[in-house]
Amino acid sequence: MPQQTVELDRVFKALSDPTRRSVVERLVVGSASTSELAEPFAMALPSFAQHLDVLERAGMVTSTKTGRVRTYELVPTALGVADGWLAEQRRLWERRLDQLDVLLRTFDTSSTHDQEQR
Amino acid sequence: MPQQTVELDRVFKALSDPTRRSVVERLVVGSASTSELAEPFAMALPSFAQHLDVLERAGMVTSTKTGRVRTYELVPTALGVADGWLAEQRRLWERRLDQLDVLLRTFDTSSTHDQEQR
Numbered sequence: 162m163p164q165q166t167v168e169l170d171r172v173f174k175a176l177s178d179p180t181r182r183s184v185v186e187r188l189v190v191g192s193a194s195t196s197e198l199a200e201p202f203a204m205a206l207p208s209f210a211q212h213l214d215v216l217e218r219a220g221m222v223t224s225t226k227t228g229r230v231r232t233y234e235l236v237p238t239a240l241g242v243a244d245g246w247l248a249e250q251r252r253l254w255e256r257r258l259d260q261l262d263v264l265l266r267t268f269d270t271s272s273t274h275d276q277e278q279r
Numbered sequence: 280m281p282q283q284t285v286e287l288d289r290v291f292k293a294l295s296d297p298t299r300r301s302v303v304e305r306l307v308v309g310s311a312s313t314s315e316l317a318e319p320f321a322m323a324l325p326s327f328a329q330h331l332d333v334l335e336r337a338g339m340v341t342s343t344k345t346g347r348v349r350t351y352e353l354v355p356t357a358l359g360v361a362d363g364w365l366a367e368q369r370r371l372w373e374r375r376l377d378q379l380d381v382l383l384r385t386f387d388t389s390s391t392h393d394q395e396q397r
Contacts, residue, residue, distance in 0.1 A: 166297050169294075169295075169297075169300065170297060173291050174291075174292070176287075176291040176361075176364075177289075179284050179287075182287065182364070186368065186371075189371045189372050191375065235372070240368055240369070240372075241369075243294075243365060244362075244365045244366075247365060250303060250304065250307050251359075251362060254307050257307070
């Protein structure tokens with residue numbers, strides 16, 4: 162399976178959970194420690210750590226440990242891969258709408274032409 | 280949980296599978312029947328039908344049955360919800376980079392100023 166396919170699987174899977182999306186939303190504005198990230202959630206730390214693991218395995222965050230504090234940082238390229246796939250679908254969809262528009266206008270012109278010939 | 284959260288969960292989950300993404304890529308360019316959609320995949324029809332069910336439950340496709348043929352159509356608004364969430368993260372990330380850029384330039388100006396004062 163192509164590398165990008167596996168990456169898209171992991172990134173979309175990681176984003177399918179509200180806790181993990183909240184972590185991404187937090188890290189987009191700046192790096193944060195495990196406890197800072199966990200603070201808004203009424204969740205046991207081991208469960209929360211599993212969410213961070215999913216994000217790290219999906220290549221969406223990296224972490225560094227200094228003393229007892231682990232700090233997380235967003236990896237924006239992973240979000241970019243998902244963003245790129247969705248942008249491509251939007252581009253194709255808009256092209257389809259444009260083609261439909263051209264088709265409708267052609268139909269409209271030929272139907273006006275038919276009426277004029279009557 | 281807010282409605283959009285549930286919708287994002289379902290849409291991102293639906294997109295985390297390569298077969299389902301391929302179906303979306305196919306439907307973006309036009310509607311198609313179950314057999315047309317299944318044709319590129321070496322997969323038993325019941326397994327393939329489950330993927331279509333996931334997409335339909337996520338509100339990403341709709342289907343209509345005429346005689347024995349079921350035809351699928353993309354619902355672009357569902358992709359738009361995912362696209363919108365990612366666009367917001369990109370916007371916040373770019374704003375962060377801009378702020379960092381301003382900070383670096385401020386630092387650069389004050390450091391040049393310091394050197395001039397020496």
